[in-house]
Amino acid sequence: MRMHLELLPLLLILVAAAPQPQAARAAKPIPNPQLMIKEGDSSRIIQDDIIKTITNHPNAGWMAAHNPYFANYTITQFKHILGVKPTPHSVLSGVHTKTYPSSLMLPKEFDARSAWSHCSTIGTILDQGHCGSCWAFGAVECLQDRFCIHFNMNISLSVNDLLACCGFMCGDGCDGGYPIMAWRYFVRNGVVTDECDPYFDQVGCKHPGCEPAYPTPVCEKKCKVQNQVWLEKKHFSVNAYRVNSDPHDIMAEVYQNGPVEVAFTVYEDFAHYKSGVYKHITGGMMGGHAVKLIGWGTTDAGEDYWLLANQWNRGWGDAGRLDDMEKILSAMLHSTTSKPDVWTMNIILSLFGNRGQLELMEKWYEKFRGYGIEPETRTLNILIGAYGKKRMYDKMSAVMEYMRKLAFPWTTATFNNIIDAFAEAGDAKNMEHTFNQMRAEGMKPDTKTFCCLINGFSNAGLFHKVVGMVKLAERLDVPMDTSFHNAVLAACVKAEDLMEMERVFRHMKQMQCVPDATTYSILVQAYHKEGMTDKIYGLQQENPTLVPTDIVHV
Template sequence: MSRVFILLSIVLVSIYQTEQAHFLTDDYINQINNEATTWKAGKNFHSDTPVEYFKSMLGSKGVGSSSNGPVKTADPNYENIQYIPRTFDARKKWKNCQTVGHIRDQGQCGSCWAHSTTSAFSDRLCIATDGKFNQLLSVDQLTFCCYYCGFQCLGGWPIQAWRYFKHHGIVTGGDYGTHEGCKPYRVPPSNDYKRTSIMVSTQPDLIDPATVTESPELSTTTEQEPEEKHSCKHECDGDTSISYKDNIFYTRDAYHLTPAMIQKDVLAYGPVEASFKVYDDFINYKSGVYVKTENATYMGAGHSVKLIGWGVERGVPYWLMVNSWNYHWGDWGTFKIRRGTNECEIEDSVTGGVPLTY
């Protein structure tokens, strides 16, 4: 009897997963393209990928949390900003900072909150030092050492990440599979989709389709080998020639931004973190300015990304964002989302911090 119950449970779970992943079907993508007027949808993942895979990557608990403070409303450096440009792209403004346009891969881990904040901090350090610092900071350290930030791969609060930078600092650390920096990322990229391998270019105008090669078709299964237990060790395990204690970088503060202050803060210091509610149509984003379609379903969680600019496309104002789902997703790993209407609560959920330089 128990075996029958177990088999029935497996069947029911399988049916549930299939039903919940309806947003990956061709019919749903066509429906989006019939409804959406400002953006285009397309396939980013295999149609049989279960919804649990996507939920595992949605780890921001910072949506709409600016009311919890502290909220930054003024800064002496804002006074030097004479006007807000109609279009702005941090990759073009600070071309010598290679981290600004770098697309990372968080794998099947809800560490988006750590990717976006460390990435923005890396950019800000490069900008503040006029390119003398030009490295990635350690997502791994933040994810697995900041115990008050949240729950590691089960999500966290971006504002707490900035507080961690202020009080404890962060070391350098490159992508998975590298030995770059003190503590590289240890969570492997997910292997349940066909990944495109790209010769990395940090500037949007320099991505040449001729350099893109596709890897062999990978398995559609979402099963992965169990990850090793991630412990927090205050020592370098990437480039072991680096001294951990001499490789720590800090911010002087941690803050939320009001919608009116976002552009000024980016112009003054560089990219910031932004969180938003994720709906199932967003998974299929390919190009244009994302606006939630009428029939989209809330995925039940938030996502954290890096805000690097803004502009207007076909009369629609947008924010320019860098995601952490690899270059295969969206518009070479980036996307645009409508600006000025608090789309998916994104304008209520922006955080930052100013680097300390010595």
């Protein structure tokens, strides 16, 4: 969604997810009481007159349509999902406002999806349903994006935890809330993973709040997945702060730290948006809405816009670009001159696999195979990696058996993907068995192999084996780069051994191995947990450009 709008400065709350965000632009809204829609209006939000007005407007710059997402919504129901409540001034007065020097150079265009292409959550469009939980979605989506940006962790966090458990501190749950209090909840209480406490699935909204008139769910503080512990799945933020409403400050924050949560005034015509660059043309004021800001740019006509990701699923807005890609691929499959090959197949499977959209990945794998395109080892490695990340071990094993049966060579990448899957699950037995098998077949482990092993033994609580892996890596002359040291540092944190962590960090610098943002994030995580703010301050003084002040994982 691309928009030229005036972000509500009191609701630009930051702490420091259909395949592509919608694009729109909005003129700066000026509140007008005469434009306010009365409560209890049972008429439909989608109106032919609004579509006609926008279509005939010479300077609209965007296309309106009968959006299926809102086909049965009344005006009252539409207003209900605009869940940003005006934040009391007494709350905002104690929140630090962040600014950036005007001398900071920024690009004319920026898209977080491209800048951090490894973070699949940035471009994922979610679905809040009929619940007025936009304030919660915007916060959770930004936080999980920043975990990936700073920690290289592609995780999905739980909107339901925040919505159900924050209580009156955050507002009224499905009846609206205060974005700044969502971030304070992250600081005080943390938020669990979506796997632990889900709101939606890959298909769309499955939360009870997706149905009209459903009340805010009860806070259970219990993971839905067996053997998962609620407190162990918590992810925390260090602090909550605002960003000055000047566009330069907003852009600098996104450019340096990642997507931010913003809020703006919504008018009736916004529900009719289909594509283009949105700006308010007609219709009354409906309420305040929170979304995720992921970038900015300038049109050919010279108008500046914000690039936003909304949480109204793929049925609303310009979320069909991946559908266009599918149409092009289908055309290629039937073409006599532009046939796709295995390289094309690998790109598409990687795209869907990295996004966690496994049904689409499998669909296109079958399509490519149906048109005679045979997989190669890299193709099957992509499948193993995608299934492993989702802990779908039965399908991962099926691919492995297929490779053995048809004599596909197992590469280092094959073994690494399998080891990584077991490592994330803390399954030390199968992970170690795979590693031994790798060495028995004469395959040389690399830095990634040992990073996965260190992570796996750490997750399993076998810290003595972490030490063994470090010694083995030294004997095998495996390059101990920044990623290797980061894995060891993370293991030290899990072992709650801060002295060893600091020793490893000193050794890292002595070896002239340059710490990166992930390195400092791990250190901040450990110090934050122990309340050692002086240590965090020292790191910030040491490297202010890399030390994140926004997030920490426990």
